[in-house]
Amino acid sequence: MRTRLVWLGEAACVVSSLCKTVCHLSPPTDPLSEADMQVLLQATGCSSEMQRPLCKTGCLSERYRSFTGECNNRSHPKWGAANTPYSRWLPPEYEDIRGVPRGWDPEHTYYNYTLPPVRLISQNVLYTHNENISLDSSLSHLLVEWGQWIDHDFALTPQSPSTAAFRTGADCTRTCSRDTPCFPIQIPLSDPRTGIQSCMPFFRSAPSCVRSEAFTGATPHHHREQLNAITSFVDASMVYGSSSPMAAALRNHSSPLGVLALNDQASDQGLAYMPYLGTRLCGVAIIVCLWVKLPVFCCLGDSRANEHLGMIALHTLFLREHNRLVSELHLLNPHWSPDTLYQEARKIMGAIHQILTWEHYLPRVLGETPTSLLMPPYKGYDPEIDPSIANVFSAAAFRFAHVTVQPMVARLGPGYSLAPQHPPLPLHHSLFASWRVVQEGGIDPVLRGLLLSPAKLQMPGQMMVEELTERLFQAQGGMPLDLGALNLQRGRDHGLPGYSSWRGLCGLSVPNTTSDLAGILGNPGLAEKFLLLYGTSQNIDVWVGAISEPPLPGGRVGPLLACLLAKQFRALRDGDRFWWEREAVFTSTQRAQLHTVSLSRIICDNTHITRVPSDPFSRTVSPEDMLACSHPLIPHLNLSAWKEPDTDPSCGPIPRLQSGFSLLCDSVIYYQCGPGYQLIGPSSVTCDPNSYQWSPAPPICHGREWARGVCVCVCVREREILIKALQSTCMSLVLYSD
Template sequence: MENHFWFDLIFRNRIMDTLSSPIQMLSFLKRAEPESQEISRAAEIWETTLQIVKERIHQKHKRSINATDLLSTDELKMIADMSGCLSHLQPPICPKHCLASKYRTITGACNNRWLPAQYEDGYSQPKSWNPGHLYNGVELPPVREISNKIFRASDNTTSDDNAYTRTIVEWGQYIDHDISFTPQSTSKATFKGGLDCRHTCENLNPCFPIKIPPNDTFSTKKDCLPFYRSSPACGTGEQAVLFETLTVSNQRQQINALTSFIDGSTVYGSTPALENELRNLTSEEGLLNVNTRFSDNGREFLPFVAQVPSPCAQDLGDPDGVRIECFLAGDSRSNEVISLSALHTLWVREHNRIARTLKKLNTHWSAETAYQEARKIVGALHQIITMRDYVPKIIGISAFHHYIGPYGGYDPSINPTVSNVFSTAAFRFGHATIPPVLQRLHHKFQEHKNLSSLSLHEAFFSPWRLIKEGGLDPVIRGLLSKPATLLTPDHIMSKELTEKLFVLSNPGALDLASLNLQRGRDHGLPGYNDWREFCGLHRLETQASLSTVITDLNLVQKIIDAYSHPNNIDVWLGGLVEDTVPGARTGPLFACLIGKQMKNLRDGDRFWWESDNVFTESQRNELAKHSLSHVICDNSGVTEVQTDVFKLGQYPQDFVSCNHIQGLNLEAWQENPNRVGTCNSPPRIKNGNFVLCTMSAQIVVVYSCYFGYKLKGSEEMTCTDSGWSSDPPTCKGKHSPICFFFFYYYYFLFKVLHYFTPIFTPIWNVQLHSLTAATSVNRTEGQWAPSNPTTKPTASLHQELEIRC
């Protein structure tokens, strides 16, 4: 199975040698791994089926009746089961062997909302979905209109942050991608009528287009920009009729396709399939795959994605036309900008450096043990850098002590799930700190004579610039020595983001401010004042009270002119423009929301690095010595850094040699090679590996198979006086779950149509056309290609459908 078969689903017209449009680039960023796509599509199939039933009932009875009034509980469960949703609502099966307490699972399993959503129909429709719907006597202003009135600056000049470097901006984006990712709808056409979302300005699921005001600066002939709703979670929104009456407890919820934990999923992925693709399974050292075509002065680049061509930009000036594809990393957004790609690359190099060293210290370790121990260390370093070095600077020391405080150990009652308001609003504060220019500097931290500075849009989706234009080092030096942007009332966000987002050499652009506001409304986020009340802050019901937290009166007037009433203010905008807390880069609302979330991520994580039995005391002491400065020194050609790379300093007086940067000593992980006692080294197995651990004072070996293989036999062997307790298991191949998914998808449509023929027959052609068009696939030439979009299930289903796996 090709792990990224999403390529053909997202780009319904295949991309050949031309560059993608900005909306296609956004879709590229918002794509999910196959496992997450399966969940998303199951939810959409279930939701759309119930909507069709409801509409058909309304046509027949001329009144609104819930699906439960016609369908029994057993019938609803049958629909949920055939859609695939029911299986995703079951709790995970957690391992009980000794590794369950030694290493976290790649998915984060076995390890929400803080306020109810405010949907216009109570459970699913976004804010501003229905024309004429009033909030405090007025309609909500269109998001692009807000962007034009409040975010637009007269020029592209910015105010520099005199305390922090651009590194702090990139780390915020990078760590956000470690803990949250909300996939957008797997369909690019309306469920009702099959209209392409790129060509309609109607609000029809999953299309929720951004209206463009008259005389807008966007050079487009259309009245809107395409926008796709986030995928719903199974069993929420209209689907919740299966469980109980529609209440705030089961409003439409969105999916986090990541683990939520700070665990280095940006390096390792969040699904077994992607992890398998990222690993070098032929290495005895537990390494990650690297690029086999190019190197960075002897250091590794990230590998390329499998799809050729990929939608990343190309060097149009290359006389040989050598293509540089998108990088493959643990998170699909790694290509968004080359400075983010550089951070991803550093951590892959760091994993491989640590894994090689651990294997040298412990020659008896299996490749799996070296990989898992290196992964565990890298995850811990992500946690340390984030909580010790990053968060206090963002929310301020006072807010850190108030909302987070000292570590008191793992608390199983804490829900570590990333909240909707955190990922959709609060942690997007960083978008206002992104400078419009990316500098590339030489070894003395001056402008590089051969590498000019880049406008931000020139660095979007351009991995070729890292490979062909000097590698990581010039970019890293720019991050270390150049300041972040300071938000000011007259310059909230750079025009590079509001006017040129994802512009390459193609016409059109997107607006990040509009996207953020529209996404908040799509998710039904309560307004600014509701969140202030949630945090114990005063509601600001008048223009005068609003001016107590936003002291620039001109900005306050712009906000009131746009929204008419403070209660209408979108939470992302309101939290973003509050005056910052002393010593922080956020106002009081976002300091609260970020602080609460970070405390939950720490205290609710059984594998937090400071938790008992995760590391030994000597290992914790060594981890605490490490820093992002040392990661940069160990994995790049940069030889001078600040001791704290987030703090802005002057070169050379505030920089030190890498030789003076303290780091962890991996000898704290050295083990006794004779720990297996009377037993020899465990037998190796084909297509799998093993890890040793201790249970009840006995040495136990636990086997596992690589992704795509199933373990046959006992997964554990115990070392006894007479040797290992049993023969090792074997790993047998198994069919791709994605192939089964598509088969059961069509089988589901066939069975539902057959079962509910009186309901569906009059509306089949219109209602379900887009679902079949979006998902009908044949496998050819190792890729997934759209098959005939007009095909529909019939009694001869098995003869008409060809799903070759």
Template sequence: VHEVTRKIIHASNEAVTEDNLYSDIIMVWGQYIDHDIAFTPQSTSRTTFLNGMECQMTCEKQNPCFPIKVTTNDTLLAGMDCLPFYRSSPACGTGDHGILFGNLSMLNPRQQINGLTSFLDASTVYGSTPATENKLRNLTSEEGLLRVNVKYYDNHREYLPFTDQIPSPCAQDSNASEGERIECFMAGGENTRLARALKNITGHWSAETVYQEARKIVGALHQIITLRDYIPKIIGPDAFNLYIGLYTGYDPTMNPTVSNIFSTAAFRFGHATIQPIVRRLNAQYLDDPELPNLHLHEVFFSPWRLIKEGGLDPLLRGLLAHSAKLQVQDQLLNEELTEKLFVLSNNGSLDLASLNLQRGRDHGLPGYNDWREFCGLPKLETHTDLNTVITNHNVTEKIMELYHNPSNIDVWLGGLVEDFLPGARTGPLFACIIGKQMKALRDGDRFWWENDNVFTEAQKYELKKHSLSRVICDNTGISEVPADAFQLGKFPQDFKHCDNIPGMDLEAWQEFYQEEEICGTPKSVENGDFIYCSEFGKSTVTYSCQYGFQLQGEEQLTCTSKGWNFEAPICIDINECENEINPPCSPSAKCINTKGSYKCLHTDPYKLAEDGRTCIGNACEPTV
């Protein structure tokens, strides 16, 4: 695969064609959404299972090592016979692991794990597991807020907490790029803004209710921006209508799982749109001599630049005012990605293109023609056939020289070099795969923002007003933005002041009780809360409990001609100390249940987090 990178994919940093339609932030949004819906964990072992050799030191293909062969005439990697590569962790019971369940057959191939929720649900901000979510929340806040960094601020705006392992300001994703951290912070800031505003207009809501409703709104904004503003630009209007179409409601037969072909190949098209330069601009959208441009490798795993070098705003202006890199057939991945990837955090550099190709082979993805047939596209049999979908014949000659037959082409490469569809930034194969996946994510999600009873009609109307540009206005110090953040424009003529960027009115979340109803005001519950909804002549109240309590009784009550159809539930204390699967305290500590919480009594030295309860350090880390 490294030979494919060298001869077909690699381009110099200077060989960049600018996209004349879209700004650099469209690339960032794609990466951000990818990290919301898919993460394939690698094997945790760094040595071969058979004889314990380190994968960094051997070129033998023994699990989990799957090294990438390097050609002898590669001067950049002189003295190296291979690049290290670790296989993705197999799903339990698949492939060779099927023997554990008596299912070792060709019909049970090795499959991989998605470490995240497949849904578009802002898991980048809130986590994908209850344990992660609890670490990200400020459980003592009366406003339902997330935890924030108490040491560093961005021009008086709050950062999310840094991770302990790598000082990354994106609390959930330590692998985030600079651009993704911006999106992550804006989403976290939007949660804070919404939570405080919701608490202000619905004073009786508990912190738990405020948090959950703010989270639901942020998730809805992710869905709206992605399906309305982002995906049509990527796959084009024709493919959008063909593969996604209008929303007709939740489909319980639709499988929303993120497919292997989507995460391992199709959505990695975005790697060919990454600029080699990170630009930082001042308030007038001009180059700032104090904040010079940086090569991409200079910001890998360097979040300190956010704190020490101007914060988020200069980076965000650079993304808004400069174009994305156009995915050109003979200018695919620049040298920042093929020669200098992760150079600040590893002993040597890596090659993203080779990693992508090898990952597809690791996952056993069928070849290019197999996926074209899957999408109902013509199978390409000859060099002449290949020329019909790739107009740069120099590229097709190089491909055929290495692969000999179109059916042998790795699907990531084949999809990457196809001619764009009209109004798109992908060819027909990737447009098909991305479109099918987005339809599955939308129609297979019972909590999709447009589905019945997720939001009221008034709330949906307000949500549709919102945009990424409005989120930028509300959560940064930037006052002038494009109406569509993804659309490339010139400053100042194509930018608008934030006063002229529409946004949602949260008064749609205000609760107004129907005085004339026989049911009257809903009954409040101790250590709990309710949300009242009256629409189309039907009134309902949905109860929830504060953190540390669980509901006993009916969650939702409906007003009938005889009053509420059920008695109000109660909230009872959860005894966290009885949780044997995920004990809240370390084995050496004694767990004591308290009302709505618990205490860990420990003799070893330890440190408490900002909430006064969560332990920090090895002495009192919860066992999992």
């Protein structure tokens, strides 16, 4: 109970004076009244987090997933849902029972050694001159970009809503004192930045109100657990949102086609951009863009959409793809309502992301042979598998691609040639610079650069480019940050056990000596460097240890990362009731068509680019190797399999509505009237197996003249919570993460 009060108080410090009182209790000595607890639960949002959702029944609940991910698993309706704790594959190892981060006290020892400062590790192990890199001979930079894109589909760790120390009120961006939520990264005396700055700001991740179901009873105390603010499922939630209010804010409700909202102030040579932030969220969300000094070009959507040019390009690409899908579906099924068109396109988009990730992306990351061994063929939905994202996956394992990022952002003109109007950019000049897309050629130059540029090759001595360790957000003003140090500090904040513990979990050999570690890493010099820094391999932070392993044959990650990635992706597949291969989700004809999808086709259909590689994740050496979009190897997705039948085998023709919409789901027809009309009669009819007729009699749509032309203004009811999440992401400045 006391531990939970501390967490509630931490989450609520910025919303009520009562909460501030709780924050100063260490540990709390006076139990709160039931009324006080209810105030805290409401103020922090914990009441909704702790409440078990009521799951709908019926055909539509089987056909479309919820926005929040709730009720995907009907026995465990919170598994994989937004705003639930990350799962744990190993118990956390905090500095104390209250969840103090590893390394909070610089003098605290682990296995008889103190932990080295994360900035010291970054400088000695990760730092790589921009010019001192090797290029991947097989993979394109679009593969790197896809990794971050898909990460934004299943993980977002909200940080503390407060930017000031709870006890002293000190500004976390200025203080070097460790006082929750401030966990600043200290600058060692040997660091080149010594004398310029003493520390880098870092905010602790916000704690969950509830404990994870994992390891219940394994530890004597309620351990601190972090939240995943979005759905764990690969469902294209970065396009649609992970809540009903956010999904509503992203739609164009005046359209009869169920399209996503478009930018009404600018276009990309006639093609759509994402809408700008502003009055769409009742005028409050604009403060996020003001904070990063981009009030005009900040785009509405996932809070990380504006991080850099590649993210803006992919967000824009898939916004256009959704709208293209609903237009084609409308031609096939003109009787479908805007909601049905929207949901069907959303369902197809989710399947596209699953296919591109599991069949195109993962084999290149893990290697073909490890993929077949670690990811056996799909055998069906298993309701006993928890698909929730694991803490170690989000905070460490899936950050492996940070060491494959190029220091330059290539932008190419038509024909994949250099163009003076949009030259290549140093990476730090592309961060929070989405205005460059609008003013410097649209998304086409960015996508061409991603298609033709190779990924950076991860090698010992060539880990993370200085653009990320020395210049992160330098172009936005203030002191630059260090992505490598941020990753390491995040793992310690989340209480992730050390490298050796995770090797043990995966059934891999655990290094006990320098020679053991040298054999695993294939590099005696790197092994000696690690032990000089950490004293023992048990203390090596899991992220830096995992990325240091040599890759498996044909892949780009070593044995530990292959194990952790495969474990998570297998759970995401097998624990998803709406997985695209499950028999009840799509028909066999639809599945056959979905299997033909390619990212190259999506680029062809939604940009002005006319030549693409047959495999966009593989490196294309020369523009001459690109194929015309009309080439047979770039097939179209044939949506004819989505045409709804006009007759039922038993009850005959489907009754349609004049001035209304209908949807056939199993043997039930659902009805809805268009704007300005009222439904008179039942909202659904069923095929009666005895009379072979539709029962009851179908409804009609009755005109309501007074309602025609009414414009409904949609405002996001939970905008304060949304903006806090957006602010937290922007102010944390954690690129390529969560």
